[in-house]
Each structure stands twice: as structure tokens, then as C-alpha cells.
Amino acid sequence: MDETIQTREISVGVVGLGLMGSSIVAALLLAGHPVKAIAPLPDELADAPERIQSQIRHGEEADLLTQSVAEYMAQLTVSADYSVLSDCQMVLECVTEKIAIKQIVYRKIADVVSSDAIIASNTSAIPISMLQQYVPNPERFLGIHWAEPAYMTRFMEITCGTETSLERANWAFELAHYWKKEPTLLRKDIRGFVTNRLMYAIYREGLHLVENGDASLEDVDKAFRYDAGSWITMMGIFRRMDYTGLQDYPEIFRRLFPLLSNSEQVPKLMQQLVDQQLRGTQSAKGLYDYTEEEAKEWDKAFAVFNKDIYQLAARYPFRTDQRIG
Template identity: 60%
Template sequence: MINEPPVGVVGLGLMGSSIVAALLLAGHSVKAIAPLASEAAEAPGRIEGQLRQCREAGLVGALPPYLGMLTVSEDYAALAGCQLVIECVIERPEIKASVYAKITAVVAADCIVGSNTSAIPISELQKHIDTPARFLGIHWAEPAFMTRFLEITCGEQTDPVFAERVFRLAHRWGKEPTLLRKDIRGFITNRLMYAVYREIFSQIETGHATAEDVDKAFRYDAGSWMTLMGIFRRMDYLGLKDFNAILPRLFPQLSNSTEVPEIMQRMVREGARGVHNDHGLYPYEPGEGQQWDDAFARFNREIHQLAAEYSAGKVKAYLQ
């Protein structure tokens, strides 16, 4: 798919770099803007490493053609000519607003501006752009170059024409995108996951289970079928009738707390960043976090191949 139109990416942290790698793989030349000097220095090497992971997984051939399609700059003028620009900076509205002003100052009036935000409503962010109709959410999952996930979200003022354009484009990126036409806080995937987070913290704080118990239950039950089928397909697979009896008994017992769990508050007070600094909900020996990062890279190569084998289209083909 070489020679796809250029795409801009603003913000080259872990997620931004991952998005750049995904776009390069899809054949786009990428104009990447590093708002921080440190990102400009670190991002090319990180992106090269991500592409190397893709090569090892058999998703890409030689690296030089892809790296030659990447431009990294601190000058927003490099975005001129892009038909789509994706913002991937810190989750602070005032910083994002500043970024949008710099983007729209150099791109055409019909250039789509998307945000990778996972927490801020699109309807709030699009108030900071001169033409809000062209603004929408384009929410990726890490690692963007491996997962099939992509969530496209319309704000109150988004013109559906732009959302449909990105939706079609996402299929060329190798994604199975969702299109959320109404802006709701947290979008789809985060609302699902944070409902799980609330319940698992409740189980731990009440002493009903340990972190190890919860993780094992999630890995070996849900983890055994999620790559093949989603929640509703799973309910169909189980036959549906038992849910009519189970749901009214179980729903009232689930946590409905609106408070940040004390465990998480303590983690923040202690400066814990999990595998990124070997301090998290689990204990880590020095360097163990990097081992988890390496293991996750290997796992993603394998799960990508498995997901491709059992994608929705292929499963339907098996059934025919």
C-alpha cells in the first residue's frame, strides 16, 4: 500500500511512536511532530525498534523503505499537505488546545484532525478547533502496529462524512474499527475496562480475592476466548437462557463505588509506574519490568497472528 497520502502525528511518546509505526506499515509517509526535544531525539530509534518487531513477526519486509517515509521535526509547518493529522500528546485540554492551534495554522481547511485521547470527551476538545466539524477521536491501543483495535468517535459537531472517511481508511491500516457516532465519556473500550477495574479493586479491598486471584481468573477464563469472540458472541455461545436468572441476582452485588480506590491512591503517592520503574501493584526485582516489556512484545507478535487467523471475516468463511 505504498504511496498512501501523508499523515501527520503530533506527539512522539510511546503511543505516538507506535501510531507512526502502524501508519508506515500501511504505506503512508508520516510527518511526525515532536513537541518535546527529547521526543525528537528518542522517537526514531523507538520506531525502528517497533518496525523490527513487525519484521520479526513477518508483517514487514526490509526496514529502510519504511524509515525513509518518516520525517521527524519540531516544526509544525512540516504538516502542510497532510490530509489527516493525529494528536497524541498529554491528556491536558489546555496543551491539546495549543497543539490544535498550531496544526490548523498550517494545514488545509478540509484536513481531518483526530485525537488519540482516551479520557477527554471529543465534544469538549473540538471546541478548541476552528472547524469543529472535521475533528474526531481516533483511539488506538498499544501497540498500535500490532493490535486490530481502533475506535473512531464523533463529537457533537463532527460531520459524519469525516468519520466515515477515517473508518474506511482504518480498514486499509489492517484494523477492525468501531465507529461511535455519539460522544460518551470513556468511549466504548474504556467504559468496559473501567467497569472491570472498579470491580477488581472492590474484590481486593473487601478481602474477597487477591490480585493474583483476580489476574488468574481473568487470564484463564476471559483470556481463553476473547481473541476469537467478543462479549455478546460469547453469550450466544453459552446459550443465553441462564443469564436471565443470573443477572438479577448478581448485578445488585457488583460495586458501584465512585471513589478512586485507596490502593491506586497509594500507588500514585509512591510514584509507582509499574513495569516502567519496577514499582507497582506487584513487586518487581530491578530490571524485571523490562523483562515483562520484552515478553509483551513477543506475545503481541503471536496474538497478532492468532487474531488475523480468527478475524471476523475468516471465521464466517469457516462456517460456510
Template identity: 30%
Template sequence: MQSHEIKEIAVIGSGTMGSQIAMVCALGGYNVILNDIEEGSLHAAHVALKKQMNRRVEKGRLTEQQVNDAFANIRYSSDLKDLSQTDFVIEAIVEKLEAKRDLFGKLDVVTPQHAILATNSSTITSSKLADATKRPEKVCNVHFFNPALVMELVEVVKGPHTSNETAQAAMEVMKSIQKTPVLLKKEISGFIANRILGKLMDEAVYLLENGYATHQEIDLVCKKALNHPIGPFALMDLTGIDVNYFVRQQRFQETGDERDRPARIVQEKVEKGELGRKSGKGFYTYSEPAVKA
């Protein structure tokens, strides 16, 4: 499928990442369906997007007309059958392999045969999902970074099953929504950015757990000495500590390497429900919880 033939994009999962990907696509002029199994999550996503877009209008980053046009491009749905005319799907649900495989099997049935099926996952490569469909050549990873409304880079990953046409169409769509895509010619878990970031995260957690410094001090060092815009613990709070946990669990299941297990402190945070900004507390405490991710 050629990128110019893509008119409608569906985003599955209305959490922080999915809702912002939907808005980015809507701002790019596409008709967008934001789908979630929970009506409450769709409503919360709409409310959060309204606040975010109003702030951008207030700061002069977007005009009121641009925002109104973008919202006019978005439909909210809790029924996958509404994807019968969709040309490009971006899955952004929980980082659990079986949940994604189940979804891709359903997407293969309800979407047109020409539709590209992409996963936003940076941990679960599309080769683990492609055989849940009858169109493996149209399955790939399209990995946005959080927050998707702000971060420019997108990693497009071509699995051994992915056709060149699919990879190029995904690249062109990303360019058309004002993103900077990078194409990985073959799969590797974590891709580029998160493999590099993961090493930094591991070392930061090691330093914290062994009492070398506090999480605040480690974040400060990364910001002031390494010129990072945000420290590793604040970043974990932003993206969701549970996301880090699920990513490490998935990697451990794949490798069996004890070094890939979620860190003790991360597991403890998840068990306490201290998931970061979205729960109001993680490594830091926040004045009010963010919209459910």
C-alpha cells in the same frame, strides 16, 4: 475530504502510542510526520521503532524491504510549521484537556483547511476540542489501542459537530492501514472498550486495596478464568499508570462524583514515579525501563 485524497498523515506526540501509530501509517504507505516538542523524545522513538521493526523482520512478520520503505516514509519534526501539507492529523499527547485545546488551536492555523484533526484520546471527546478550531466539522476521535502496532481495533467517534464525510474518511484511512475500525455514531466518554474495561479495572483495584487478593493473583484469575491475554494490573503497567490517573482525574473533574477519583493506590504509584513498564516499575518490576511514553 475523501480518504483517497489523504497522502500525508501527521502524528503529534512521539511516546509509545504516537510513535507506533506513525509506524502503522508508514507501513500503510502514507507519508508520515512524527512531531514532538522534544527532540530527545523523537530520537528515542526512532530507536524504539528500529528495535521493534527488527524483531518483526527476525520473526518473519515483515520483510526488510517493507521496514526500510516504512522508515523512508517517516519524517521527524519538532516544528508544527512542518505540517503545512498535512491531510490528516492524529494527536497523541498527554491526557490533559487544556494541552489538547492549545494544540488544536495551533493545528488549525498551521495545517491546510481541508485537513482532518483527530484525537487519539478515549477520555476527552472531540466536542471538547472542536471549538478550539474553525473547522469543527473536521474534528473527531480516532482511538487506537496499545500497542498500536499489534492491536487491530480502532474506535472512530463522530461528535455532534463531526461531518459524515469526516467520519467516513477516518474509517477508510483506518481500513487502509489494515485496522478494523468501529464507528460510534455519538460521543460517550471512554467509548466502548474502555468503558467495559474500566469496570473491570475498578473492581480489580477494589479487591486489591481491601486485601482480598494480591495484584498477581487477580491478574492470574483474569487470565486463567476469564481467558484474558493480560491481567488488569499488568495492562495498567503496559499502558502507563499515569495514563489511568489522568483519565480518572479528567472524569472526576467532569462529574464531581467521588467514585470517579483516581484510586488511592494509583495516585500513590504516580507520586512515587512508579508508572509501569516505561519507568521500570509499576505494580511489577521490569529488568529495564521502556522508551519514554
């Protein structure tokens, strides 16, 4: 890593202060950056400062702070006016997943920042190479995809579009380590990046087993929570293979691959729930049923779990620094 980076000398902009955007602002403040936050919507402008402050307090409970909450908040500017972004070396776009809206936002950002300021999108759905077309000097555009809550997760996907400069991507990759991230750096913007490709392979097989009557929802969840869940946070999948000695895999591949689902169809079970406008814990009804009480408990419980697993994961770094280029 470049030891000369001083986050307090690098202003970072964030456009879009919904749940995710606010949480990214909190993460950047905790990392020491001055943050210029643009709230394009009036509601966001009114709510964001308090929300960000409560997220920093949450970070305080998890011992993530090295200054007072007030000192972090003093580094924050919230505005509806894009011109406050003018001194930013990097601006992160976190607005809704609509290309037409993002396009307008990129134009407004590019109008006020220097021509070599990095502009990045938090999109999880739209190809970086496509968004890049709407950005003047597209070599400084890339994907930086965060996980929720941004200030207390180590996951980050940095993704190059076809025109992205590797040098700029590498700078963002190095900077992300100062945000206490363990970023992946994708040279190609494959659909779904890495994580969704892997997760949707599981979802396809899991829903197939349930729709076939081979396993219940609970069976699948238990298998994950108590088998994969007992090692995945430490090892990922390939170090796990190394750890278990490798030799048995080819035979099991041969036996199981032909049995796996290759479906391209949306599973009926999921389509039906969505057609009924069920929203899982948010509506107390989804794949599982919840009492109102249980549905509320999930939010609270996950906030606590998240802190626990964040701290646990930090004790098993096995970091391999990567560079590209």
C-alpha cells in the same frame, strides 16, 4: 470498503513523537502512507527517527513488512516545523493530555493544512466535543484512539464529537481498515469511550472483592487469564453469550446484579499505592512485588506475547463491517 483508497497517495501527519506517537508513525509507514512527523520537543526530535526505525524492525520480525526497512523510512519526514504538514489529508495529535497544549497544537496544524483536512486526537481522557471547540472547521475533527504498540494491535476507537461530520468519520473508519485495524466507531463521545467503561466496571468489582477479603489479587488475575482469557480474543462478550446459548443469563443477572459493587469511591488500595509513588513493574513494586529482574522480564515477555496474540487474533476475524450515516 472503498477499494479506491491508495495509502501511498495520502500523506498523514503526526504531532507528538513520544512513545505512542512514534509507534503510530511506524504503523502509518507500514500501512504505506508518506508520514510527516512533528516533534514539538527537542528530545523527541533527536530520538524519534531511531525509535521509529527500531519499531519497524520489530514489525519485520513479525513478518509485517512488504518492503525494506529503508524504503519505509524514506517515506518519513521528521521536523519541528509544522509547515511540512501542508499536504496532509489527515493529522493525528498525540501530545500530552493537557487541554491548553492541545489547543495551541490545533491552531498550528489548522494554520498550515487545508480547511477540510481531518484533524484527530489520540486522547483517551478528554471529551472530543470539548477539544473540537478549539479547531477551525470542527466538523473535520474526531478522536482516533490507538493501542500500544500501534503497529501491532488491531484495536482502535474512532469517536465523533457533537459537531463531527459522519461522512468524515466514515472515511477515517474505512481508512483504518487499511491500517489493519478493527475499529469501533462511536457516534457519541461518551466518557471513557467503550473500552474504559467496560474495563472500569471490572476494575470496580475486582478491587471490591479484594478489599472485602473475598478473593486475592492472584485469584482475580487467574480467573481472568484462564477463564475470560480462554475465549475473549475470539468472541468478545456478546458472541460468547450467543455461543453459550443465552437462556441462563436472565436468572444469573437477577441473582448477581444486586451483589455487584456500585461504589463511586477510589479504592483505598489503589490510592495508597499511588500516594506512595509506586509504579508497578516500572518501580518493581505495586499491587504485586517484583524483583528487579522480574520487572524487566515483563517488558520482554509482553513484546513476545503481543506478537503471538496479534497473529492468533488475525486467524479469527469474524469481521462485521459497519457503516454509519
